[in-house]
Structures are given as C-alpha cells and as structure tokens.
Amino acid sequence: MSNFQVCDGDISETLLFDYLTADGLAVDTETMGLLPWRDRLCLIQICDPKGQVTAIRIAKGQKEAPNLKQLLEAPNILKVFHFARFDIATIRYYLGIEVNPIFCTKIASKLVRTYTGKHGLKELVQELEKVELDKTSQSSDWGNASNLSEDQLNYAANDVRYLLNVQKKLVSMLEREDRLELAQQCFSCLPVMVTLDLLQFQGIFEHH
Amino acid sequence: MSNFQVCDGDISETLLFDYLTADGLAVDTETMGLLPWRDRLCLIQICDPKGQVTAIRIAKGQKEAPNLKQLLEAPNILKVFHFARFDIATIRYYLGIEVNPIFCTKIASKLVRTYTGKHGLKELVQELEKVELDKTSQSSDWGNASNLSEDQLNYAANDVRYLLNVQKKLVSMLEREDRLELAQQCFSCLPVMVTLDLLQFQGIFEHH
Numbered sequence: 001m002s003n004f005q006v007c008d009g010d011i012s013e014t015l016l017f018d019y020l021t022a023d024g025l026a027v028d029t030e031t032m033g034l035l036p037w038r039d040r041l042c043l044i045q046i047c048d049p050k051g052q053v054t055a056i057r058i059a060k061g062q063k064e065a066p067n068l069k070q071l072l073e074a075p076n077i078l079k080v081f082h083f084a085r086f087d088i089a090t091i092r093y094y095l096g097i098e099v100n101p102i103f104c105t106k107i108a109s110k111l112v113r114t115y116t117g118k119h120g121l122k123e124l125v126q127e128l129e130k131v132e133l134d135k136t137s138q139s140s141d142w143g144n145a146s147n148l149s150e151d152q153l154n155y156a157a158n159d160v161r162y163l164l165n166v167q168k169k170l171v172s173m174l175e176r177e178d179r180l181e182l183a184q185q186c187f188s189c190l191p192v193m194v195t196l197d198l199l200q201f202q203g204i205f206e207h208h
Numbered sequence: 209m210s211n212f213q214v215c216d217g218d219i220s221e222t223l224l225f226d227y228l229t230a231d232g233l234a235v236d237t238e239t240m241g242l243l244p245w246r247d248r249l250c251l252i253q254i255c256d257p258k259g260q261v262t263a264i265r266i267a268k269g270q271k272e273a274p275n276l277k278q279l280l281e282a283p284n285i286l287k288v289f290h291f292a293r294f295d296i297a298t299i300r301y302y303l304g305i306e307v308n309p310i311f312c313t314k315i316a317s318k319l320v321r322t323y324t325g326k327h328g329l330k331e332l333v334q335e336l337e338k339v340e341l342d343k344t345s346q347s348s349d350w351g352n353a354s355n356l357s358e359d360q361l362n363y364a365a366n367d368v369r370y371l372l373n374v375q376k377k378l379v380s381m382l383e384r385e386d387r388l389e390l391a392q393q394c395f396s397c398l399p400v401m402v403t404l405d406l407l408q409f410q411g412i413f414e415h416h
C-alpha cells in the first residue's frame with residue numbers, strides 16, 4: 001500500500017507537525033466491540049488531504065497519546081468521522097482526548113441524502129466515490145495488534161482513505177439544500193451525546 | 209383560583225414588564241395534539257416565582273405575539289418547561305419565537321432521579337412537592353378557547369404552578385450529583401432537536 005504506515009502508541013513529532021498543516025483529517029478507530037467501557041480501543045487511523053494514512057496501534061492499558069491529543073484537539077483542524085458518536089466516545093474513554101471540531105459523514109448523509117435509508121460507509125463511498133469497499137475485515141480480532149493481517153490493515157486504511165472526498169461532496173450537497181448550518185449544529189451536540197453514552201444514559205431527550 | 213388570569217393573543221405591556229423582572233418563568237402549552245405541523249397551539253401558560261399565572265389563548269391562524277416573544281427570548285430569564293422539546297417546537301412553529309434559555313424538568317429528572325423510571329410531571333410534583341396533580345383534562349379539546357371549562361383552566365394553571373419549585377429541587381439534586389453542567393449541555397442541544405423534529409427527521413444521531 002502506498003502512503004501507509006503503522007506506529008505504536010502515538011504518532012511521532014515529525015508526523016504530528018506534518019498532520020498539523022492539514023485543514024481536515026479523516027479519522028476512524030477499530031475496537032474489540034461496540035461497548036467502549038467493555039471493548040478496548042485497538043487502532044486509530046488517520047488520513048490527511050494528501051492521502052497519507054497512519055494507523056496507530058493502541059496498547060492494552062494505554063491511557064494517553066500526547067501527540068494524538070494535540071492533533072485531535074487542534075481547533076483549526078476538522079476531524080471527519082463516519083458515525084463520530086462511536087469513535088469520539090472510545091477515544092475520550094481510553095485516551096482522555098476531547099476530539100474537536102467534528103464532522104460526521106453519517107449525520108451529514110442522513111440530513112441530505114433523504115432519498116435513501118442507506119447511510120453506511122460502504123454505500124456512501126459507492127455512491128459518491130464509485131469505489132467498492134471490502135468490508136470483510138470489519139468484524140475481526142483487532143486486539144492482536146502486533147499481528148494484524150494484510151487484509152485488516154488494508155481495511156483499516158480504506159475506512160479513512162475516501163472519507164475526506166466523501167465529506168467534501170456531502171458539504172456541497174448540504175450547501176445546495178441549505179442544511180449545512182443544521183449539520184454543524186448537530187455536530188456540536190455530539191460531545192454531549194457521547195457524555196450521555198459513556199454514562200449509559202438512554203433516551204434522555206425522549207418523552208417515554 | 210387566586211393569581212390567575214386569561215388573556216387573548218398576547219400578554220399586555222403591563223404584564224410583560226412585570227414578568228420581565230423574574231429570573232425564571234414556568235411555561236407550558238396546550239395544543240390540539242402531539243404533531244406541531246398538524247395540531248395547532250391553543251394555550252400558553254406562564255407562572256412567575258410569585259405564583260402569578262397567566263394563560264394566553266392563541267387564535268387559529270395567529271402568527272405572532274410580540275410581547276410573548278420578547279419575554280420568551282429574554283436572555284436573562286430562564287424558561288422552565290416539563291418536556292421542553294415539545295413546547296418549544298410548537299411555540300417556534302406557530303409564533304416564530306426562539307425560546308431561550310431553557311430548562312427542562314423531564315431531562316433534569318432523567319439525569320438525576322436515576323432510582324426511578326417515572327419522569328412524568330405528575331410523579332415529579334408528587335415526589336418533590338407532595339401535591340397530587342389532577343390530569344383528567346390533559347386529553348381534552350383545547351381548541352374551543354373561548355369556552356374552556358373551569359376544570360381545563362385549573363388543569364392548565366396547575367401544570368405551571370409547581371414547576372419552578374420542582375426545578376429548584378432538581379437543581380439541588382443535580383448539583384449534589386455533579387450533573388448540573390451535563391443538564392445544561394443537554395438543554396443547549398434542545399433547539400437543534402426541535403429543528404430536526406419540525407423537519408420530521410428521525411434518528412439522526414443513531415447508527416441504524
């Protein structure tokens with residue numbers, strides 16, 4: 001794979017300074033499952049606008065990653081996720097990082113692709129980038145960090161590789177439909193949703 | 209009923225200046241049903257810390273209420289609702305009023321009364337104020353504004369009469385459990401939820 005590297009625990013200073021020059025970064029995580037308080041964070045993938053992908057292996061018991069923290073909290077760099085609610089919860093829970101500012105391609109898709117109910121990353125990349133993502137490694141053992149297979153690393157890289165292009169196209173659509181501001185308002189609610197999720201509150205905004 | 213008055217369309221200037229001296233107001237609405245875009249707003253009830261209750265009848269087709277707008281948008285007066293999400297939607301939809309700042313006793317109750325699943329106004333008033341609310345008029349015809357029954361007006365007044373006391377007690381509990389800031393963060397998400405509700409978006413923050 002071109003433009004792809006794997007690091008352990010954090011990104012280097014050199015990589016940090018390079019990524020800090022980006023105005024937007026695609027970010028994704030791989031974990032042991034869907035419950036942050038049970039299922040540990042294993043991998044964080046980042047892709048910049050030049051297509052430079054880094055996968056950072058997070059060790060069991062690791063509690064911080066200072067360079068990643070500086071990058072993911074940098075107020076002038078937009079962090080683009082697909083279903084940000086999950087990734088920012090696990091990143092906050094395991095590394096104490098308050099990711100900000102945030103763009104979520106799943107929320108953007110739901111707000112503007114009102115002609116479909118399919119808002120998975122695979123469908124988005126297919127419709128907007130005409131690329132077929134291979135999702136076979138999605139449910140695999142990400143805990144075995146030092147021995148990730150080529151397929152797994154490929155999968156992890158592809159989950160961020162197309163995201164900035166998808167985001168740009170969604171922004172154009174949101175602008176066209178006058179929903180960009182609403183999308184930004186939704187993104188600004190995400191840190192609150194994550195706090196509620198991590199406390200295991202459910203349905204706080206519902207009537208029932 | 210003491211301290212209770214009914215007005216048509218808006219509050220008077222005199223009443224506005226009186227209410228503008230309050231630091232908090234309890235607010236509730238009665239409508240023709242639960243769908244704002246179908247079921248019109250019929251009544252808005254307000255109660256100040258002195259226990260002064262006003263019920264404002266909203267006419268069919270009415271599009272504004274300038275004094276109410278000034279009051280409900282006053283940045284230094286907290287507007288306390290039970291299930292604010294519904295009331296601020298109908299008030300925005302019918303009168304173009306952006307209620308702010310907001311406190312919701314249902315959200316506060318869910319965040320701090322974690323020992324129960326009962327977060328209805330009746331249960332809250334019962335536990336915190338030791339008062340038994342009569343809810344028989346809840347589902348009644350509020351569209352017949354000029355002929356509201358004594359029971360209906362009593363019901364409408366009682367829905368706001370205990371709310372500020374309930375709110376104060378919930379604030380103490382939230383402070384005790386270190387959840388007041390979280391509550392305020394939730395309240396700040398409410399205008400966004402309302403925008404989504406009025407556009408009939410559902411599950412924007414969910415994975416599915």
Ligand SMILES: Nc1ncnc2c1ncn2[C@@H]1O[C@H](COP(=O)(O)O)[C@@H](OP(=O)(O)O)[C@H]1O
Pocket residue numbers: 028029030034082083086106119120121122138159415
């Ligand atoms: N209940 C759930 N079901 C499936 N995926 C969920 C989920 N809650 C969070 N996710 C996350 O959402 C991503 C999939 O989104 P989508 O289905 O829209 O493509 C997954 O990330 P990965 O693809 O990095 O594993 C997964 O981690």
Ligand SMILES: Nc1ncnc2c1ncn2[C@@H]1O[C@H](COP(=O)(O)O)[C@@H](OP(=O)(O)O)[C@H]1O
Pocket residue numbers: 207236237238242290291294314327328329330346367
């Ligand atoms: N799905 C729903 N079911 C019942 N009440 C709902 C509702 N959605 C909004 N509401 C509002 O929530 C209030 C009742 O809240 P609770 O059940 O917690 O006491 C009602 O106000 P009113 O009491 O002014 O009619 C009603 O207007």
